[in-house]
Amino acid sequence: MDTVEPLATDLTFRNATAADVDALVALIESAYRGDRSRTGWTTEAHLLEGQRTDPEGVRTVIETPGSRLLTVQRDGETVACCQLERRDGHAYFGMFAVRPGLQGAGLGKAVIAEAERQARTEWGMEEMHMTVITAREDLIAWYERRGYRRTGRTSPFPYGDERFGVPLRADLAFELLVKELR
Template sequence: MDTALPRETGRTAFRDATDADVPELVALIESAYRGDSSRAGWTTEADILEGQRTDPDGVRTTLSAPGSRVLVVERDGAMVACCHLEHRGEAAYFGMFAVRPGLQGAGLGKLTIAEAERSAREDWGVSEMQMTVISVREELIAWYERRGYRRTGRMSPFPYGDERFGIPRRDDLAFELLVKDLGQG
């Protein structure tokens, strides 16, 4: 598949983000994770982190990194979800996953992650998807487990003191690696 072209599933279209999408991507990601707007959905981190989730420079850096792409999900021409994919050898890393809060819980997240997995497997030939999730996010981890991801118990520290990742409201944050076997490409 030529990833530069949009792919449509029903009324949902998938395409790679461009620099022109940066402001809208930042707004979508922030709305899904931080502040009062994020409380309209279930993926909010507002109770554990304050401050920003991302910024325009961070998104631009992600877009321009080798082996990296940001998948935009649109419905009726409006950006409703996104995720970041990074090619890491035999695996792909999945992150920066956001669904507009008012649309969460209606299957859009499942559709987005399935397209990300399909794309990583077909475009890069990877056999595994990896992600890191804040370990205290039990409901979110359970959602990923229902999608076939498994907890590894491998932890990495939360970047306390680096406000680019938010301002922690608790002192027990760490990232856990989750993985999913994507099978043969």
């Protein structure tokens, strides 16, 4: 079991390749689903069962033009990741995961800061968008502390599509959060 360790300054950020797919699926699943996810604070196990993603979904993010899956390593181990995608004049941030035992030590802050930097400096984007399950008030508050604002614009959860999990509640929806990157 992981233990919370201080954030190391020796993080390596790189774009994922096909060789990373299995490790990234395992990381994302461990941060959001099942008993292991309950050791971190980003778990969705109380809202959803089943998978968060699969190899096909991760591979699609890696291979789609205008998209990247930023992989974060420390001492050669994958410890975090996030998706960045160019969309209609803004960057989209998603598939964000930090190894559960490393959550709460500043790693997530470092990852989101690097994602914002890349979207701004490499793609020239002035805005970052993301969607978060509205029932995740603690996570939304974390993003608000990073400068994201709630828009009140929601979209339905894809009930019946088990690629995104099996809902344990009938009231799930996503809210769009936005941050200016200037």
